[in-house]
Amino acid sequence: MENEKKYKVLVVDDDSTNLLVINKTLSPKGFEVEGLTSPKEALKRVPELQPDVILLDVMMPEMNGFEVCRLLKSDKKTRLIPIVLITALQEKEDKITGIEAGCDDFLSKPIDRLELIARVTALSKVKRLNDELVHAESIVMSFARAVEAKDGNTGDHCDRLARMVTSFAQELGLKQADILTLARASILHDVGKIGVPDEILLKPGKLSPEEWNVMKRHPVIGEEICKPLAIFADVLPVIRHHHEKWNGSGYPDGLKGEDIPHLARVFQIIDAYDALTTKRPYKKPFSTEETLELLENETKNGLWDPKLMESFISFLKKNRGEFSVVDED
Structure with a gap:
């Protein structure tokens, strides 16, 4: 990541210890990590921050991760941001709930650090490719509008x-x-x-x-x-x-x-x-x-x-x- 803009990762977890562990795992690999303990605050920050990946704990007292994921995926400004749900839940129904909410991947607790790095890296690259496609689409649309304006x-x-x-x-x-x-x-x-x-x-x-x-x-x-x-x-x-x-x-x-x-x-x-x-x-x-x-x-x-x-x-x-x-x- 030396020759390109750092990937931005937003971590949302009510446990500050988990935020610290993830930060110490990803930061040395060149990721720019921001942690928030409040899901409601995260919903306000995401449109402005535009992270490449969101790591979202499922079990939080203020609002669970499924709800946060559903809200982000229903918003045109944030729906293309990959979301990884982090959960200790192992039931099949919980994963189905996450998929229905629109999540892109899961990580199980306790988090394996190598798996965390691999998944975040892969999803960050996908996000950047999507950004390039959206940018290219907007350029073509601008060409079309320019023709009309003539x-x-x-x-x-x-x-x-x-x-x-x-x-x-x-x-x-x-x-x-x-x-x-x-x-x-x-x-x-x-x-x-x-x-x-x-x-x-x-x-x-x-x-x-x-x-x-x-x-x-x-x-x-x-x-x-x-x-x-x-x-x-x-x-x-x-x-x-x-x-x-x-x-x-x-x-x-x-x-x-x-x-x-x-x-x-x-x-x-x-x-x-x-x-x-x-x-x-x-x-x-x-x-x-x-x-x-x-x-x-x-x-x-x-x-x-x-x-x-x-x-x-x-x-x-x-x-x-x-x-x-x-x-x-």
Whole structure:
């Protein structure tokens, strides 16, 4: 650990002797150790401290370790921090309780020092790798937001898509993982436009055939940007295929009908609706009624999945107050 930032370990145990033993075991190995005897104080400190590993005694009078673990794992700011429960309890039910609370590992009392060092080292490395992935995810998301910010005419396009596609996906009865994928796609679908020159991306008039060929590469560029991150694996088909058309006239692969991934077909309808109801340099915003008429005609002409479009129109009529265009002048 000489050439990298020290791993931080938070130990929570109401017995100060145990804190001292763990500190004397880990500190010589290069760990930065902080000990607390109060679990309630630990809950306050963890978000600020952001340790790489938490060692948590189970049997404490103020609050038991299972409760503390459950609270930390339910908080978005702390849920990725590995937690090791330290316990003298040997019953199978106790371990099941710990697993249900979200703990990552167990250590039995009396603690074996070599086992303690090995487990804390391994979990600290996992935490740092997770941190790097989260950082990489945030960078890609920032790229996507930067693309959106370039075009002042689209407003909060990504946020509008996220709200509407989440609501529509719930109406369709999609599973929660697919809803999350669609919400992420709302931010990431056009991240590939970062590879499109501004003179093409922001051109107010019609693109030339050559310029259009450059523009049509953005779904592939977006896929290439996101592919190295496993966390985006489910979003890749939506990024690549959200410009395909039901009749095969879309891009980049000219997929047709049900060969187009289902989530991409769901997403592209919401994307089309938002594009039609938003003011652009080359057009006024269409009203809700005009947009529905256009989408129905485009569906008849083979652009959109007919069954999904039927569901979308029903959904929009049901939620007219929430998603209809308010200012239609």
